[in-house]
Amino acid sequence: MTMEPTILDRLLAISSLFQADMQRAFAGTALTEARVHALWVLHHGGPSTQQGLSAALGTTPRSVSALVDGLVSAGYAERSPHPTDRRAVVVSLTEPALRLMERMQEDHRRLSDQLIESVDAADRPAFERGVNAVFWRLDDLVRNEAVSYR
Amino acid sequence: MTMEPTILDRLLAISSLFQADMQRAFAGTALTEARVHALWVLHHGGPSTQQGLSAALGTTPRSVSALVDGLVSAGYAERSPHPTDRRAVVVSLTEPALRLMERMQEDHRRLSDQLIESVDAADRPAFERGVNAVFWRLDDLVRNEAVSYR
DNA sequence: TATTGTTATACTCTATAACTATA
């Protein structure tokens, strides 16, 4: 009795495919999913304190210390003193990391276009409205802790 | 210059929301994402050898040993001797785990329905066709290693 | 007092490599 996949199954399968492929792409490099996530946040939000990163990544400050250690020793990020707060450090991307992130964002956009092209042209507007509706609805459910799994 | 999120961004954000909420739901229990994944595979595929699990989860046999150790000591799975191959063990769900997975699948289906309901009724058929089209296209791109991130 | 980031410690997940028991 194999079950028909639900829409949620499909949405989660899409991100699994993406993540698995990404992991394979980074195998053998110093990059991992967590590190790329941090680079992505730094690229979009600009230089940040570790507290800021911690909030953006949803992890503890201790984990951010370890994560930034890894990024620094692999040459993707640098720590510099905060201009006014001597307790804090500012984490920023190195030049090579900036170029990497620009390429990655470009690839990302291209992939997104390819995926859209797979949808029947007549279906695209409704498809995009649907994806946005689902995103906002899930965001709302999660915020109101209305999702249960147990 | 905040960028408009692409469709891929939205799809990935949906699964991030889901995963983050799931992690929060399991905080403080013996369950983790990896363990739930294994339980899910066992629930849908039925009892399996560790080799089978390894293939289904896409991890090494060694990792499966550790994963199954965790599931067994938390009371979610049991190892029994393979009926014909004395090298192998058969991993199966315990009664409580079976009930948990049934509840989880039910919650999952309900959530999927709620998400669908957030889509305008007139848009639903096109939305579902689009999600399936994107899934299969990404599957195809990944299989042919036509996705690049670097 | 509160905040920033660290050291100390521990658990989970993953991997490779070498090994045992069985096929």
Added chain:
DNA sequence: TATAGTTATAGAGTATAACAATA
């Protein structure tokens, strides 16, 4: 020889708790 699963070891990611320096 090949396969199933283990022990041994290691690295990454995460967490809590205690601490130092600074606000």
